Amino acid sequence: MTNETARIEAFSDGVFAVAITLLIFQVHVPPHEPPGGLRIALIDLWPSYLAFLASFMTIGVMWLNHHRLFSFITKKQDGLIVLNLLLLLVITWLPFPTALLAEHLRGPHADQQTAGLVYATSLFAIAIVFNVLWRYAIRIDAVGDHANVVGISRQYAIGPVLYAVLVVIAYFSADWCLVISALYALYFALPPSLLRRRME
Amino acid sequence: MTNETARIEAFSDGVFAVAITLLIFQVHVPPHEPPGGLRIALIDLWPSYLAFLASFMTIGVMWLNHHRLFSFITKKQDGLIVLNLLLLLVITWLPFPTALLAEHLRGPHADQQTAGLVYATSLFAIAIVFNVLWRYAIRIDAVGDHANVVGISRQYAIGPVLYAVLVVIAYFSADWCLVISALYALYFALPPSLLRRRME
Amino acid sequence: MTNETARIEAFSDGVFAVAITLLIFQVHVPPHEPPGGLRIALIDLWPSYLAFLASFMTIGVMWLNHHRLFSFITKKQDGLIVLNLLLLLVITWLPFPTALLAEHLRGPHADQQTAGLVYATSLFAIAIVFNVLWRYAIRIDAVGDHANVVGISRQYAIGPVLYAVLVVIAYFSADWCLVISALYALYFALPPSLLRRRME
């Protein structure tokens, strides 16, 4: 049963693992500055750290939810595999807007805005695809009769709404866009264990 | 039985996952432009997005078919492992022509043509190796007695023909080469679920 | 039982594998020097080799202990997954201070010190998170009744102390910081097999 989806999960885990680990390679080591200048140069890198952290949390939490989602899915179908590839497409895309935002977070306001909108829109796209995948799994009856399927559906449905709000926020402030995307990740990571169930 | 090939699949999944995730690192963040210039610079990156998308789809669909192929293979032999390594060789090679095409898609016509021909020939090589692997698996009787083996063989046999046509297209237009390679990927991703069977 | 944590381990293995393999990409090939100058240029790269070695050993040994730790954990809980993500966060962060130290180990003293402190503090953070993860696993009773749980707890508890000492060392010498962090890794790799048990 669960073996049905084992290789999809293994491949997805690989993609998530590579994407999350490569984020740090977008943080560039400052070159040789005037002696003693490294401390300042490192502090000036804060947009890169913040972008690394927000995207790490987002991908980590996406993995977490992907893991949860597939623990409910008991059969596979070609459509599921293709939708899963679509999810991986938007996940592997994320390092690009992350690097973009890190690079331009202290740039001219118009460029901050552009980078922030690209970043927020990318997260919005991930939320949409994730919901489509989940709903498709329910529709093809791949999901078992767990009582909490309804609860999960409701929780995931909030995702696109929250990330649509994030796009609006990004229009006004790229900084807040990053901070709030990290908070969103916390929300999607923590509540289920508090609100819904204890996996034992 | 299926454990026989488990570690080959795990290693292959790893290679596919790394190759597909690293494609985005060939899309370079535009440096600081004149204020407000980022929007234009991002739009000008379209060849990189297109190349990313086409190669993501190609590798994703190759993984999908590799996954299908190995779900039929019930024993392993050294020859199979070596042919699988050969397939991984052409897969890991793909990020290079992808980056090449992205870089030169807006360059002089002669260079577009060169980059397009390298890209299309690489995809052609993948199609050839994939067919050799599949036929070898049938020849050594590693493939079970599934009714649809013949159907799959026929579908895969079209691959080299389609990609030979792609080489000809690349000779005339690198743009069309990319677009059509993405359409080919869709063809190899979708039909089997529609035409042949429902995996349940 | 152990399947409960299988996918957490698979994802973590992926992250460890990517992080450890990418360390070498921080060692840059010297460009074309005056003819015959490559030998000298390669020797001058010793800080990069040393940083590669120390970080490889650290991540390798972290994987080793992660592997041991999860061999004791028999059930999962959301908290465990989130703490594990936190551990992966500090692990994936490590390539940055590694590259930082390699780049500035022969720089002005103040910059050596800065880079050394960032490196040592990062290792200290890993030791802290690892202990928190282990203690949490004990607290939620996810750990079986193995006699050597107490022994492991004691051994791990030394970690934060040793790495706090490393921060002090880094204040005085970035070179010694690297050498001693490699020795620490040896300590965490070897003793358990000598002192405590033989896995058979």
Place this chain on the structure above:
Amino acid sequence: MTNETARIEAFSDGVFAVAITLLIFQVHVPPHEPPGGLRIALIDLWPSYLAFLASFMTIGVMWLNHHRLFSFITKKQDGLIVLNLLLLLVITWLPFPTALLAEHLRGPHADQQTAGLVYATSLFAIAIVFNVLWRYAIRIDAVGDHANVVGISRQYAIGPVLYAVLVVIAYFSADWCLVISALYALYFALPPSLLRRRME
């Protein structure tokens, strides 16, 4: 039984997969040349292709033999894990000498020699560590009573000798060093299936 070593194999597979896939990222896309100059520039990259191919084959064949080796190992011990980490250390190191040789294969003779010697010595180190790992596995009786253990030992024992010869060859010609290392990889890939057994 085989589960004992499952996670070591999974982690090793990950490292092998990342190392082998990243080799292509050492082949750099030629920048914009005079119009029509791309074809020549691509041809001039042959040292990079050759180095990519030789190292791909070497890592691929190392994975193949690692896979074979662990299919015989039925229990694990801390020493085995540490030796396996040592093997992964020399494997992850290989992309550096690969890039080094690709970069300097057309450089001044003295630099070719330096790069060739570093490359050959790295392969020699891999052969040594692989033999130590195999002999250790036999010594701790982790290897089952397979008739072909003796045959494998003999075959592996040739490795260090062949790679010591490669170091001598590299002293005279970096080109031949690359070509012969690819041939060595073929030798270690193919014979076992022809000479020794048929895995079924």
